[in-house]
Amino acid sequence: MVKAQYVWLRCSRCQRRFRGSTRTEALGKLRKHLWKEHRAWMVSRIKSGLRKAKKTKADNPALTSALKSIISPSWVGFAEKPVIEKITGLDYDVVKAKVLDFFVNMLMSGILKQ
Numbered sequence: 164m165v166k167a168q169y170v171w172l173r174c175s176r177c178q179r180r181f182r183g184s185t186r187t188e189a190l191g192k193l194r195k196h197l198w199k200e201h202r203a204w205m206v207s208r209i210k211s212g213l214r215k216a217k218k219t220k221a222d223n224p225a226l227t228s229a230l231k232s233i234i235s236p237s238w239v240g241f242a243e244k245p246v247i248e249k250i251t252g253l254d255y256d257v258v259k260a261k262v263l264d265f266f267v268n269m270l271m272s273g274i275l276k277q
């Protein structure tokens with residue numbers, strides 16, 4: 164008989180363990196737990212990620228890398244659509260548009276200064 168293989172993940176905040184038959188399943192449970200039990204920490208993580216992205220782009224005004232960020236801002240992948248809408252109180256597409264505006268404005272001001 165084949166022994167069931169489980170994937171275990173541990174919450175870095177409270178050491179609680181989560182089991183799934185696949186990594187995706189375990190990750191889903193862990194993420195759900197993080198949002199439920201450690202919401203403030205998750206929000207601060209996203210905010211610090213945003214700050215970091217802003218700083219990196221400001222330090223490196225190369226158009227190509229900035230354009231890559233517009234196409235796939237890493238934090239959009241990090242938080243799910245309903246989560247983003249819950250935090251910001253805005254529609255996901257509005258948030259995405261705002262991020263795009265932010266990068267475009269930054270690019271334009273960088274160009275004008277040169």
Ligand SMILES: [Zn+2]
Nearest residue numbers: 174176177200
């Ligand atoms: Zn936890």
